[in-house]
Amino acid sequence: MSPPSLQFLGHSTVRVELAGRTVLTDPLLTARLGPLRRVVPAPPPASWAGVDLVVVSHLHNDHLHLRSLRLLGRSTPVVVPRGAGRWLTRQGFTAVEELGPGESLTDGGLTVTATHADHAAHRWGPRLTHGPHAPAVGHLLSGGGTTVYAAGDTDLFPGMTDLGADGIDVALVPVWGWGPSLGPGHLDPAGAAAAVQQLRPSVAVPVHWGTYAVAGLTGLPSPWRARMRALLTEPPRRFAAEVAGLAAAGGAATRVALTAPGSPVVLPADADLPAEGPS
Template identity: 65%
Template sequence: MVDRILGGVRFLGHSTVRIEIGGRVVLTDPVLTGWVGPLVRVVPPLGPGDWAGVDLVLVSHLHGDHLHLPSLRLVADARIVVPKGAGAWLRGKGFGRVEELGVGQQLVDGDLTVTATYAEHSGHRWGPRLTHGPDAPAVGHLLEGGGRRVYVAGDTDLFPGMAELGPVDVAFLPVWGWGLTLGPGHLDPQRAARAVELIRPKVSVPVHWGTLAPVGLANAPGRVGARMRRLLTEPGHEFAAAARGTQVVVTRPGTEVPLRQGA
């Protein structure tokens, strides 16, 4: 028997995933434009159909490649859920339907329940070394609806509490980033494979890779450009090779995730 795990799911790129679950359309960490500050989208562009009909937007933390103001303005009619402590700052930017969710807190929307989970990652808007400006603890999200449990990690490194999240039907796990190196608070393909051992998902989908790069770097000559091009194409497949005990679905940014499970 082949079982459809969720409704339609599309990996739109970076940490942006469109998920139909519990009768709702959820969009995670929307980055919908061709530019994010000094970063450029290096895969085909998105269009209005990719974010049409979104009911709920989940923002994991305040970094510009996860809370992207121009992209949020494209989905401003939806409920926008941000980490606890970030609501006032976002309302000050002109957004009206903003709600906060702290670690362990839940939001119920129809048949969908969203729980904010701990994330091992800096929550400061401008990075871990600065103390001025907006700051709110980073979170992940556990989605439950229609008899399914889905974990969307946002940005995080490994933490012991991951073992308490599972098992889940689907886990969306970051496996890289947008540059030549990873800073603290991130998973690479091998550490994401270790996260699979803790969370025990039936299906794992690598995200946070293959989408954004510093301007000009993807086409740069020499070893630096070659390394950037490799990091735009290989992390998802490296994760698939390293992960055990899960079905890995590697999907290119901008395409449907074929979440079907054989029984």
């Protein structure tokens, strides 16, 4: 058994190398997304080369981004929530699989299992309800004795405790977003720390922060400038402090791996992870 190799490419995009396979979560690889601008460098092609499988948590454009998927190639296998497959196939993608909560597929030594997520299901939600619809999911990536949980976008839900009971080595946990406030179905730093108490992973990696902002909001003089600049850096640190405080009060002794967008995830040496050895 050996621990996974992970690289946080930004927003909810993480490259996960596990059980001989390379997985990309919710690929968002471009410098722009509508009114949003990337505030850190876009990942170089080498960081998303050689991907065997893509997992997409839900239909929102910052998680199912067609232009980014096209960069990976239309024949790259993509796993989407049940109900989204036909729509994505119509966009020209040729290797699309659907998974609903509790359903699994295998790819070599890797098993991918979809989990429940509490988040808007429409492509243009939560305020609009037209267009494609498929319930949001998270994913468990398991192989070689290791499990990585990619939460996608979600609020707290009771089933998190059950996920944790099955054993999670690394959890990719959203801690903010791209704007000055959060809409429904998201976790802020305190909510993400509460999720960690239910999931009880050995290591938590804060994601969904520090990557995109509304154009001009961090630079042009406005009442939002100072707040947005702070929100590009503070949420993962607040999350880590919340997790540490809960652990000191007798909660889960999860280690937090703070990782800047674009950087490899350095897993703590003293975390309770599978030992190095043959995978």
